[in-house]
Amino acid sequence: MTTINTNYHPINQTTWPRREYFYYFTKMMPTGFTVNATIDITATLDWAHRHEVKFNAAYLFLVSQVLTRHPEFRVGMVDDQLVEFDVVHPSYSVLHEDDHSISSLWTAYSPNFSQFYQDYLQDIKRFGSQHTPMPKAPQSANLYMIGSIPWLDFTSYTPLPFTPLNTYFPVIQAGQYTTKGGKTTMPLSFTIHHAVADGYHVSQFYQDLRDAMAQPEAWLTTD
Template structure:
């Protein structure tokens, strides 16, 4: 990753209220914590079904919108100090035809129509490439990402990620599970770096994400 992050600004560390919390958690061997919740997907799913839209693309777009609306989840760790993103992209795990996964890199767009065209093209290209593609080499490991995985086969109530020993950037990780079509809920597991966020921040973000789901049709 470049040592000169694009579209970021440093946090004034000495005046930052989380300075001591940041120092407390940044050297933990596993500094992430996980929360698993059930999202109400009724409004979003029904809108997508009625208008023949991709539900997957819709909740990915909504997640990017919610992230841009909540500064704490836009924080990253660069050179052992906190930075605030101006924009974020989604590194999304998708299945190729052989049931192995690929990474698709989705940028935020002004509206869902534009995003859907962009996401469809990116997905098609990613699934036709090997895992270690040019896009992977150019994008994975950069700080201005969120990580999104999808497990549409499982209605889980807990989740844990694989973690490397590499340098931690504080990238949040989202896993969406199987939609319960009767209750119209879906599980979401979210992992965040404890140097950057606490449980209160996760709760506030989830409220924003739920509101984005509920008001998707007003975009």
């Protein structure tokens, strides 16, 4: 199993470029926002089928890989100190077919897909059948929420927290994919605290993910 990377460095808020925006969007006008877009997953889905790899694992890996390229999406808190983590690890839901309940699992991110995939399969095997909200206890502050609703082709998905927004990692949700004319697309929702990112940053995430999904051979390995 991959050793979970919990490395981070403190953010100096006196020199941080987003200092004033962070203050504004946390103190004066606490705000988060959601962007929904459609992703072409044709190439990656085909790659997964040809290599007999679960598409969900490729989805989790590619999103995590893209997030490592954007410091805005790796901002967290440790002991009331604002920090930037080296990486973030996907925390995802699994469905129990017998009663349709869900459990939340996480798998340590590894920059090597083969390693990540093996860890993912082991986590599913060990914890996936346990009917409890969190069968695998969190071991780090740098877990981000990512999931999918594969039964629903939605056009909008917005998480509604019932407490003040106090987390800075993105929340990502995929929907049912649709194939038409040889092209398979998937809706994807991205929710983020406005204190750490703007619409531009989210648009860059989508562009990078689209590039990754279009070039699975360059991003995924099975060796």
